[in-house]
Amino acid sequence: MLNGKRQIVTQHNKIANKERNGRAGRTEHSGSVGSGLPPSPSWATYKYLRQSSQVSLLKFLAAYSTTMQILIVILLMGFLLASAAPFSSSQSDSGVNVWPKPRNFSWPQPQAHLLSPNFAITSPANHKYLSSAVKRYHQLLLSEHHRPLVNPSSSVRINTSAPPLLTLSITVADLAAPLHHGVDESYTLTIPITGGAANLWAQTAWGAMRGLETLSQLVWGDPSLVAVGVYVWDSPLFGHRGVMLDTSRNFYGVEDILRTIEAMSANKLNVFHWHITDSHSFPLLLPSEPDLASKGSYGSAMQYSPADVTKIVEFGLEHAVRVVPEIDAPGHTGSWAEAYPEIVTCANMFWWPDGVDWADRLASEPGTGHLNPLNPKTYQVLKNVIHDVSTLFPEPFFHAGADEIIPGCWKADPTIQSFLSKxxxxxxxxxxxxxxxxxxxVSLNRTVVYWEDVLLDDNVKVQATILPPEHTILQTWNNGHNNTKRIVSSGYRVIVSSSEFYYLDCGHGDFLGNNSLYDQQTGSDTGNGGSWCGPFKTWQTIYNYDITYGLTEDEAKLVLGGEVALWSEQADPTVLDARIWPRTSALAESLWSGNRDAMGMKRSAExxxxxxxxxxxxxxRGVRAEPIQPLWCIRNPGMCxxxxxFG
Structure with a gap:
């Protein structure tokens, strides 16, 4: 049995690899380790399975394990559904859409049946996070009754007298796979044209959750209708697809963070990068260092307790979203001085004193303070912080910041002045x-993530020899493709957050008071909205950015994915949803299935x-996303x- 199982997988992989190698520019960057299962069901695979079916199907299936039998049946069903138009996608023509667009979506004869009011989902019972997701999606499927802006009835054959969809059966090959970077998120979903029973197969529970979201988007109306005759095979191009939220400059309540994570999951994003602390406030209450929050936060109502962190982390797991903590240091640490003034240089000083050159400023924006590397107590406090954060967050990535070391801040300290004089x-x-x-x-079994400055800053940077690539990831935010190229060509893995494309706070003007820039009668800085990283990043800008542009195939493999970033100088819970959504949906699709169509053309228009x-x-669903067009445009296709x- 084992040899037979290995034979069909090997044969499938040979076929799939041959086809994939012939497809220019279609490289996966998920970082997944080999699962022993096909990375993508190909057309040649279906032909192979069809030829195999010339022998007795029962005898053929009997040679394999139950899991492999289910996989083969799903592949055969997919072949039958896709035979008229392999891997065709008619979702945009039908008005029924899945976002992000699946890698392979076949619906050759758009039809819909009723979703039974007694619809049921069967799934493995011994995975608490999958069980929670199944319960959540079961309720959503039966109660959402979504009404599309464009009625699908003109392009979808609706048959309310046909057998309704009664069940969804979920099969997961590896229930033990943890939610870490590189986990397999692929899934296969089949909804037969006869209704009755749908099947969802995934390698991991996290992939099954992605498939449940896809199914939820194939249901609409009241009474609920569901697309039938559908075959989906799906898997992300990039394994790291995230949102960074700064909770130091302005505070966000736990419910705001949970709502953001829930929306991320619906968009198949999988990393919530939590920039918890900065010079402005230290809102995280840590058991070993409680004074950092009690003195350094904005107040007791603006702190995250260990119970809050546990709630957020568990909620993330229930939604297949990793929570990556960032404790930025040694820069951006002014808030630490409220508890430990002796370990922070230039704390609470005016950020850019009158008459001082920009090069000699104490900070790049209001909010000064750097940890002092020469004070031994710095490391006593910092190691307590790192230990507590690693305990609270089981995530294997630990973001340690290390960006924007401002020379003037360190030079303001007498002990550092003495060090430099020698x-x-x-x-x-x-x-x-x-x-x-x-x-x-690293001793805590963490991979350390730093902002790129630690290695690429023009003035203050470390030697590359002290950052071994096997334990280090760099996050780029400057100079677009150039810095991505510099990082990967040095052998480091990279997360892309280019401020020119992925910074969501840009274009809202500057937050400085007493700024003469705005006292003009002929218009002011209209090119970038008065913002250092302007203009505003439209969803098209985000969607069209290619994060592996200009890289060799080997270099592209070091690109883990990307993150949009919301710095909170001018954001708080009142504008959170609109700042993030739906622009971040554009990132979600570009990193999941790409921004190009089957012909290799950019597909932002479609x-x-x-x-x-x-x-x-x-x-x-409760996300206060801003509109991208007037409703008139949707009602008048093509007119906008x-x-x-232009230009």
Missing amino acids: GGTLSELLDLFVNSTFPYI ATDRLNEWRSRIVA NTVNS
Whole structure:
């Protein structure tokens, strides 16, 4: 049996690899380790299975394990559904949409049956997070009654007298796979044209959750209708697809974070990067260092307790979203001085004193303070913080910041002045700090993520020899493709958050008071909205950004994925949803299935109508996403496009 199982998988992989290698520019970057299962059911695979079926199907199936039998049946069903038009996608034509667009979606004869009011889902019972997701989606499927902006009835044959969809059966091959980077999120979903029973197969529970979301988007109306005759095979192009939220500059309640994670899950995003602390406040209450929050937060009502963190982390697991903590240091640590003034340089000083050159400023924005690498107590406190955070967050990635070391802040300290007068350098100070903290984080079985500055800053940076690539990931935010290329060409894995494309706070003006820039009668800085990283990043800008542009195939493999970032100088819970959504939906699709169509052309024009529909659905689900067009545009297809080029 084992040899037979290995034979069909090997044969399938040979076929799939041959086809994949012939497909220019279609490389997966999920970082998954080999699962022994086919990475993508191909057309050639279906032909192979069809030829195999010339022998007795029962005898053929009897040679394999139960799991493999289910996989083969699903593949055969997919072949029958796809035979008229393999891997065709008619979802945008039908008005029924899945966001992000699946990698392979076949619906050759758009039809819909009723969803039975007694619809039931059967799934493995011994995975608490999958069980929670099944319960949640079961309720959503029966109660959502979504009304599309464009009625699908004109392009979908609706048959309310046909047998309704009664059940969904979920099969998971590996229930033990943890939610870590590189976990297999693929799934196969079949909804037979005869109704009755649908099947969802996934390698892991996390992939099954992605499939449940897809099914939920194939249901609409009241009474509920469901697309039938559908075959989906889906898997992300990139394994890291995230949102970074800054909760230091302005505070967000637990419910705001949970709502964001829930919306991320609906968009098949999988990393909530939590920038918890900064110079402005320290809102995380830590058992070993309680004074950091009690003195450094905005107040007792603006703190996250260990119970809050547990709630957020568990909620993330229930929605297949990892929660990655960031404790930024040694820069951006002014809030630490409320509890430990002796370990923070230039704390509570005016950020850019009158008459001082920009190069000699104390911070790049209001909110000063750097940890002092020469004070031994710095490391006592910091190691307590790292230990507590690693205990609270089981996630294997630990983001340690290390961005924007401002020379003027360190130079303001007498002990550092003495160190520099004896021939020391600021880069040597950063070396000392990283050498004193990096090994400890790694000893806790963590991979350390730093902002790119730690290695690429023009003035203060460490030697590459102290950051072994096997334990280090760099997150890029400057100079677009150029810095991505510099990082991967040095052998480091990278997460892309280019401020030119992925910063969601840009374009809202500057937050400085007494700013003469705005005292003009002829318009002010209209090119970038008065924002250092302007202009505003439209959803099209985000959607069309290619994060592996200009990289070799081997370099592209080091790109883990990307994150949009919401820094909170001018954001708080009142604008949170609108700042993030639906622009982040654009990131979600571009990193899940790409931003190009089958011909290799950018598909943002085709995505517009689909994003309008998706935005409407998530608004109905409670996410206050901003509109991307007037409703008139949706009601008058094509009339809001341009057929001419600007510039």
